[in-house]
Amino acid sequence: MSASAIERMKFDDALAAFEPVLGLETHVELGTASKMFCSCSAEFGGEPNTHVCPVCLGLPGSMPVVNASAIESTIRMGLSLNCSIASWCRFARKNYFYPDMPKDYQVSQYDEPLCVDGYLDVVVATDDGPREFRVEIERVHMEEDTGKLTHAGGDTGRIHGADYSLVDYNRAGIPLIEIVTKPIVGAGELAPLVARAYVTELRDLMRALGVSDVRMDQGSLRCDVNVSLAPSGEPWGTRSETKNVNSLRSVERAVRFEIERQAAVLSGGGRVVQETRHFHEDTGETTSGRSKEHAEEYRYFPEPDLVPVAPTSDWVEELRGTLPEVPSVRRARLQAVWNISDLEMQTLVNAEALDLVESTIDHGVDQAAARKWWTGEFTRIANEQGIALTDLPVTAAHIARVEELIADGSLTDKLARQVFEGVIAGEGDVDAVVQARGLVVVGDDSTLLAAIEQALADQPDVAEKIQGGKVQAAGAIVGAVMKATKGQADAAKVRTLLLEHLGVDG
Amino acid sequence: MSVISDADLVRQDAATLSSALSAGDITSVELTQACLNRISAVDGTIHAFLHVDTDAALATAQDVDRRRAAGEELGRLAGVPLALKDVLTMRGVPTTCGSRILEGWPPPYDSTIVERLRAADVVILGKTNMDEFAMGSSTEHSGYGPTRNPWDVERIPGGSGGGSAAALAAFEAPLAIGTDTGGSIRQPASVTGTVGVKPTYGAVSRYGLVALASSLDQAGPCARSVMDAALLHEVIAGYDPRDSTSINAPVPDVVAGAGNGDIRGMRIGLVRELSGEGYQPGVRERFDQAVAMLTDLGAEVVEVSCPHFDYALGAYYLILPSEASSNLARFDGMRYGLRAGDDGEASVEEVMSRTREVGFGAEVKRRIMLGTYALSSGYYDAYYGQAQKVRTLISRDFAAAFETVDVLVSPTTPTTAFKIGEKVDDPLAMYLNDIATIPVNLAGNCAMSLPIGLAREDDLPVGLQIMAPAQTDDRLYRVGAALEEALLDKRGHALIEEAPAL
Numbered sequence A: 001m002s003a004s005a006i007e008r009m010k011f012d013d014a015l016a017a018f019e020p021v022l023g024l025e026t027h028v029e030l031g032t033a034s035k036m037f038c039s040c041s042a043e044f045g046g047e048p049n050t051h052v053c054p055v056c057l058g059l060p061g062s063m064p065v066v067n068a069s070a071i072e073s074t075i076r077m078g079l080s081l082n083c084s085i086a087s088w089c090r091f092a093r094k095n096y097f098y099p100d101m102p103k104d105y106q107v108s109q110y111d112e113p114l115c116v117d118g119y120l121d122v123v124v125a126t127d128d129g130p131r132e133f134r135v136e137i138e139r140v141h142m143e144e145d146t147g148k149l150t151h152a153g154g155d156t157g158r159i160h161g162a163d164y165s166l167v168d169y170n171r172a173g174i175p176l177i178e179i180v181t182k183p184i185v186g187a188g189e190l191a192p193l194v195a196r197a198y199v200t201e202l203r204d205l206m207r208a209l210g211v212s213d214v215r216m217d218q219g220s221l222r223c224d225v226n227v228s229l230a231p232s233g234e235p236w237g238t239r240s241e242t243k244n245v246n247s248l249r250s251v252e253r254a255v256r257f258e259i260e261r262q263a264a265v266l267s268g269g270g271r272v273v274q275e276t277r278h279f280h281e282d283t284g285e286t287t288s289g290r291s292k293e294h295a296e297e298y299r300y301f302p303e304p305d306l307v308p309v310a311p312t313s314d315w316v317e318e319l320r321g322t323l324p325e326v327p328s329v330r331r332a333r334l335q336a337v338w339n340i341s342d343l344e345m346q347t348l349v350n351a352e353a354l355d356l357v358e359s360t361i362d363h364g365v366d367q368a369a370a371r372k373w374w375t376g377e378f379t380r381i382a383n384e385q386g387i388a389l390t391d392l393p394v395t396a397a398h399i400a401r402v403e404e405l406i407a408d409g410s411l412t413d414k415l416a417r418q419v420f421e422g423v424i425a426g427e428g429d430v431d432a433v434v435q436a437r438g439l440v441v442v443g444d445d446s447t448l449l450a451a452i453e454q455a456l457a458d459q460p461d462v463a464e465k466i467q468g469g470k471v472q473a474a475g476a477i478v479g480a481v482m483k484a485t486k487g488q489a490d491a492a493k494v495r496t497l498l499l500e501h502l503g504v505d506g
Numbered sequence B: 001m002s003v004i005s006d007a008d009l010v011r012q013d014a015a016t017l018s019s020a021l022s023a024g025d026i027t028s029v030e031l032t033q034a035c036l037n038r039i040s041a042v043d044g045t046i047h048a049f050l051h052v053d054t055d056a057a058l059a060t061a062q063d064v065d066r067r068r069a070a071g072e073e074l075g076r077l078a079g080v081p082l083a084l085k086d087v088l089t090m091r092g093v094p095t096t097c098g099s100r101i102l103e104g105w106p107p108p109y110d111s112t113i114v115e116r117l118r119a120a121d122v123v124i125l126g127k128t129n130m131d132e133f134a135m136g137s138s139t140e141h142s143g144y145g146p147t148r149n150p151w152d153v154e155r156i157p158g159g160s161g162g163g164s165a166a167a168l169a170a171f172e173a174p175l176a177i178g179t180d181t182g183g184s185i186r187q188p189a190s191v192t193g194t195v196g197v198k199p200t201y202g203a204v205s206r207y208g209l210v211a212l213a214s215s216l217d218q219a220g221p222c223a224r225s226v227m228d229a230a231l232l233h234e235v236i237a238g239y240d241p242r243d244s245t246s247i248n249a250p251v252p253d254v255v256a257g258a259g260n261g262d263i264r265g266m267r268i269g270l271v272r273e274l275s276g277e278g279y280q281p282g283v284r285e286r287f288d289q290a291v292a293m294l295t296d297l298g299a300e301v302v303e304v305s306c307p308h309f310d311y312a313l314g315a316y317y318l319i320l321p322s323e324a325s326s327n328l329a330r331f332d333g334m335r336y337g338l339r340a341g342d343d344g345e346a347s348v349e350e351v352m353s354r355t356r357e358v359g360f361g362a363e364v365k366r367r368i369m370l371g372t373y374a375l376s377s378g379y380y381d382a383y384y385g386q387a388q389k390v391r392t393l394i395s396r397d398f399a400a401a402f403e404t405v406d407v408l409v410s411p412t413t414p415t416t417a418f419k420i421g422e423k424v425d426d427p428l429a430m431y432l433n434d435i436a437t438i439p440v441n442l443a444g445n446c447a448m449s450l451p452i453g454l455a456r457e458d459d460l461p462v463g464l465q466i467m468a469p470a471q472t473d474d475r476l477y478r479v480g481a482a483l484e485e486a487l488l489d490k491r492g493h494a495l496i497e498e499a500p501a502l
């Protein structure tokens, strides 16, 4: 890889000279059954242009009707973010020409968002222990998603250089909410971590609310990262907008990169250009996109095809009653109940295993075992396969069954791992895999004794050592027995039997 | 076989035809064929239709006749033919909105109005001509050539729904559907000697009505009599969950209103601002005579002032272009209709631009530019924002007036039909045609135009406009029926009978 042409200042130096100001705009696809303004399925994917109708294709004469459950999800989101809910607000049309928009305008909200003025508290780990930041929320509003363009024939995958483009309108009209923060100031060198913690917390909140599957990898959670540097003594600098940053790690990296890049520009006497930038996962860099030096002209006006949204205060209060426990409060509660350390909790959070572990414990599995499986074996496999932990076909019920078999001595830890290997490979549930692979602990004493006698006969010197008092030499015999039984014996039991057989005390 | 000749059949009103159909005196196939024959005979001159759906119309008529013969209970307008303005979608039938940009586009779905017409077994003859995307007052702005006024084929039939009005006046169809954004039902009715009603905003579903200005558009009935309009109004009105702006309340009993005709004790207001200068003397004269008739019929007539009506035209020509500029954005050549200049080299933006350049006519481009400008940041508050304030003031004027009177009246248009070509290059003169009809669209209430005679100077029809509060559409029909009856008594026949034979 050739060295990047983009100049950067070292992070610490950049922070010594400038104060970073962040702004985050997050788009979340709501998990409603139908689209924002029609009854088409809002499910991800599908054959191109099969989840469409006259409304989401914007055919002449068609008209939108608001999906009430999208409004409900947005209000619940707003309440969770401590926002005030507008008692009356309207949709607006955002006008611009682009082939992924069937109507050449997007139905969105402009100066009358449904939720305003909230906050979200996030915690970042520092050398001096956890530090809490309050991220203020400017607004939460609703809009419809656009279709999806695929540019073909070019080598960049971008519209320029493409021979032709394909449009899939399945995504057009899927309800989106946009959550916009107020400028985040004062984070200093923690800015990249605060950005990441905010998006993480937001994602967990939405997952807890059940309003979205919040999959950054599938684009159901997308983040635009705005960064500016304030030169010392000045309140604001010019900001860049890095679009569609699609993983938590990338959010952190994009902020860090922009701080380093802008610091280099400013300290070299240059000027930061107001523009959109693209983040590149492979290099961790951002590159220049569209200039936004001239204010964009969207000709917003109230959508005349829709009536205002006017949630009654009774309804809002009823929805407030449906709010789940805030993720940070939940984490503290679980940590106390499970009696685990900060570090152990952090491991679970980092592995994104909290929900999985909780549900596994709910299935009667010991919390230590539940944590061990999810943060150990399964995290390793998920990483290997490059998928999310939740996408592994292992369920809490599988773990509960395996733990049952371990407890009654039918499986060893090692065999259990083979069982899960089978389950993940799609060979069936736990009992089916055990059956098919013949994964049963060789438990009956006569079989084991026969194997022990054979091993002793093969290694008479070892037998003598043991009998002579060198009990630790038993390992060689146990190993041979395990090998002979293809690992399907319980090593501890083999050891006990061996010592009994030789009349030696363990 | 029918004992009534084709020539007589096509001149009957829908209520009469309905009775003849249910009595078995005529069949729907005979009636439909008579209309189709009339269209063949005169539409080469009039050009009211853009598309005649002969086979489907006859098939519907046949089906209605069969079911009637089988003793099935049918709706009052079952088997009666109708002309549909080409701005409403009908599955599989070309819908052009009078624009080349949509030439040949067959919509894959029925508008709610078409659904309701089908459910009522109305026979849809075809699609009628209109100013492109309903922008105009003369039908000269159609991408497919102008429609001519049956009273004088050198003159305009009004617009944008000139095709629907001309089809009625030329006896090509007894019923028609129009849409009214600033007068596009009432002004054509006025200049063709027919009846047209703009229902209360939200009374008739807009689903499948290709939008010009969403907050102003309203479809409504066009007919040759007040009762016919009421019968059609009843069929097409009603709540539609697919239109968020649709009114979820019972439709006022318009047919009962049309059957009442007793206006004794009603208070009727003359709008001071919709009289005086700019009104043709013959129009003024007929209007004054009609008002005198209303007094004779027992109504109390008073003058009222609606001071903000003077600003209606200005506000309208900001709101309409603004909404239209957005509504018409989708015609970009990407998904349906015309695509121009796609030579394999041009970019998406270039193809969009070329398509719109070739596909839209001058008036459409003029209004898109006006609207684009009015919505631009820095101008929004001064133009669109101010226009919305005027709109509120006009609503208040109406509300204040309706505290003292039951309905308001005015001439529908300042003049009778003008000559084709006379105002086509003078947009402002053209816009003034709608000066009396626009306030109702801005306020969202309802209005009717009905013929009250011929102007002395040119022997062309004059229309009177009745305006009523929102959701009291039945009042329009009550006052309209009373006046229609009195005029019939005086004249001995309906005005439309005096239309030239063609």
Ligand SMILES: [Zn+2]
Binding pocket: A035, A038, A039, A040, A051, A052, A053, A054, A055, A056, A057, A173
């Ligand atoms: Zn749809």
